[in-house]
Amino acid sequence: MSEIAGTxxxxxxxxxxxxQVIRKYLEPQGFIIxxxxxxxxxxxxxxxxxxxxxxxxxxxxxxxxxIEATKKIKEIEPKAKVIMVSALGEARFIKEAIKxxxxxxIIKPFAEERLVTSITNVVKKG
Numbered sequence: 001m002s003e004i005a006g007t008x009x010x011x012x013x014x015x016x017x018x019x020q021v022i023r024k025y026l027e028p029q030g031f032i033i034x035x036x037x038x039x040x041x042x043x044x045x046x047x048x049x050x051x052x053x054x055x056x057x058x059x060x061x062x063x064x065x066x067i068e069a070t071k072k073i074k075e076i077e078p079k080a081k082v083i084m085v086s087a088l089g090e091a092r093f094i095k096e097a098i099k100x101x102x103x104x105x106i107i108k109p110f111a112e113e114r115l116v117t118s119i120t121n122v123v124k125k126g
Contacts, residue, residue: 004123005030010052012036012043012069013085014061018108022056022085025112031119040064040072047073047080054119057102059086059093067100074101081122085110 009031011019019036027033034050037043039061047055055073057066070082084097089107097105103122106114 004120006032007054007119007123008032008034008050008052009119010035010037010043010046010050010055012038012040012055012061012066013058014038015058018058018085022115025115026119029116040066040069043069044072044076048076051077053081053123055080055082056085056115056119057082059084059088059097067096070097070100070102083118083122085115 009026011022011033013019013022023033034052035046037046041064043055043057057070059066066084066086070084073080073082080101082102084102084105085108086093086105087108094105104118106118
């Protein structure tokens with residue numbers, strides 16, 4: 001069990017499989033998955049309604065991508081914690097994500113430990 005069990009997480013990814021993988025990694029550690037969104041628009045609406053402690057956010061999605069969605073979420077709540085989870089690991093995407101307000105960047109595919117450690121560190125920073 002993670003030392004920050006009970007942390008509420010919103011998973012945002014256009015891939016149902018990837019949402020399932022993230023859920024499978026986090027729930028046994030005591031994280032609470034309070035919602036899943038398939039695109040940036042859904043993510044913004046769900047963030048505003050559910051106010052999760054952390055958002056895992058894919059970058060490339062239809063309708064609205066993760067970078068734009070992160071900027072809008074940070075407008076709603078400047079202290080929001082968003083962790084980018086993307087296969088697009090090039091430096092320019094990482095820089096853009098951090099500039100948009102992301103707290104961390106995880107490159108797919110990733111190990112369970114990398115995701116849990118990232119969320120733990122981001123939440124502990126406050």
